[in-house]
Amino acid sequence: MSAAGTSASSAVSLVPPDQAPLLARPYYAGGAPSPIVGALAHVPELLGVTMAFVGAALGESFVSARLKEIAILRASAVLGCHYCVQTHTVVALDEGLDRAEVRALCGEEPAQDAFGEDRERALVGWVQELAGQRGPLDDDVQRRMTGCFSEPEIVELTVVATATIMLNRFCTALGLPVSDATHARLRAEGLA
Amino acid sequence: MTSTAEAIEDGVLGARLWFYSNYHCNLTCTYCLTESAPGVPRRELSAPAIVAAAEEAAEMGFTAFGITGGEPFLREDLTRIVARLASIAPTLILSNATVFNARRLRELAALEGLPVQVQISLDRPDPDVNDEMRGPGNFAKVIDAIPKLLERGIGVRIATTVDDPETADPVEMERLCELHRSLGVPDCDHVVRPIIRRGRASGGDLGRGVAFEDFEPELTITADGAFSTPFGPTVTGGRLDTDLLVTRTTSPLRRPAAALMQIAGEQSAGQDARIGIR
Ligand code: SF4
Numbered sequence: 001m002s003a004a005g006t007s008a009s010s011a012v013s014l015v016p017p018d019q020a021p022l023l024a025r026p027y028y029a030g031g032a033p034s035p036i037v038g039a040l041a042h043v044p045e046l047l048g049v050t051m052a053f054v055g056a057a058l059g060e061s062f063v064s065a066r067l068k069e070i071a072i073l074r075a076s077a078v079l080g081c082h083y084c085v086q087t088h089t090v091v092a093l094d095e096g097l098d099r100a101e102v103r104a105l106c107g108e109e110p111a112q113d114a115f116g117e118d119r120e121r122a123l124v125g126w127v128q129e130l131a132g133q134r135g136p137l138d139d140d141v142q143r144r145m146t147g148c149f150s151e152p153e154i155v156e157l158t159v160v161a162t163a164t165i166m167l168n169r170f171c172t173a174l175g176l177p178v179s180d181a182t183h184a185r186l187r188a189e190g191l192a
Numbered sequence: 193m194t195s196t197a198e199a200i201e202d203g204v205l206g207a208r209l210w211f212y213s214n215y216h217c218n219l220t221c222t223y224c225l226t227e228s229a230p231g232v233p234r235r236e237l238s239a240p241a242i243v244a245a246a247e248e249a250a251e252m253g254f255t256a257f258g259i260t261g262g263e264p265f266l267r268e269d270l271t272r273i274v275a276r277l278a279s280i281a282p283t284l285i286l287s288n289a290t291v292f293n294a295r296r297l298r299e300l301a302a303l304e305g306l307p308v309q310v311q312i313s314l315d316r317p318d319p320d321v322n323d324e325m326r327g328p329g330n331f332a333k334v335i336d337a338i339p340k341l342l343e344r345g346i347g348v349r350i351a352t353t354v355d356d357p358e359t360a361d362p363v364e365m366e367r368l369c370e371l372h373r374s375l376g377v378p379d380c381d382h383v384v385r386p387i388i389r390r391g392r393a394s395g396g397d398l399g400r401g402v403a404f405e406d407f408e409p410e411l412t413i414t415a416d417g418a419f420s421t422p423f424g425p426t427v428t429g430g431r432l433d434t435d436l437l438v439t440r441t442t443s444p445l446r447r448p449a450a451a452l453m454q455i456a457g458e459q460s461a462g463q464d465a466r467i468g469i470r
Contacts, residue, residue: 015434018435019433019434019435020434020435021434021435021436021437021438022404022420022435022436022437022438023438023439023451023455041434042434042440043439043440044438044439044440044451045439045440045441045447
């Protein structure tokens, strides 16, 4: 499915390059953009601010990309977002997570078992709680997290996880199609 | 002075705020940018939305209004809307001038003394050729309407749309000018503009293709959002074109105005080769 198309279950079409609104044009400079951009382009005034936020939250920062991808992939799997799980499986592999780790994050509990480090085990359990439970987080889960991470790290990882949850519901509600490039990569990795 | 007023003064933004009052029309012209026709979705802007935007626009520094469509005068409340807008700033309405029956002409009394102009489409000096693109009987209705509007103190401008103004037959153009002068419309109120290859004109090789840079940025409010020019919110193949969409948000007006100023400001200097189609 190209970014200019629509899958059978999509709630919206993706804005094609020749219809890209003025504020969206920079995102179309290289041709059809990601499905998230193609959908947001329907409301161009939201595109710049959303992508800036998502970029700042999920992009390079003082927290390692590996930790961020653990949080993103686990939250996406718990929320059952097909689009984000597929897309971030590829990103997680690129960030050095191995297949067993990726499979564990995408699969059923207990995903922590695939991780040896305390910090990563604590993070997986905490994201699971954050994404999967209503109300306050379990005290033990919180304690493990605060024992392993600094306050700035916890704040950053909270933004990563909650921004991911927003994207999970956005992509799922709109039925966004996974891009051709992601499909091709997953096939090549034997993960399709 | 507001930033919008400064942008208008600096020529970054046009001083006229445009409204698409509705998209339906009694005609079905071959080159219509909006694929207007009697049965199309009306996409009407509500009267309160138009008036609220106009009031905000005046505070921001806009100094004129324009109303286009579709055929604006098909709306029953159009004259009341125009009266309100023209009490704020000079108002131009683009019309095909074929719907001025006795009742509508009577209603125009509400505009007496207000700065109102109607811009009427008249493409050729001969009825048969004119009506080829605009429909049977169009020419006669227009010729009939112009003096009646002028008699009522309504200003009239003539807009002539041709495939390419530079190659238009000068003899035919002169005959057209003689005609509008004879009807009481001076040369300064006659504009000649090219067919724009959008909407119903996009299928063939009529007119010229255009880009953002070809138009002076003029904030244009529609029921579907704000656009960068009144030539932007066109309909092609039944679908609204969004390549000249600025924002979906139209209220508060300062939001699309700020976005358009940002876009226009990012244009590189020297891109002033615009089409004279105001
Ligand atoms: S060009 Fe004007 S008069 Fe002709 S169909 Fe379109 S809106 Fe109506």
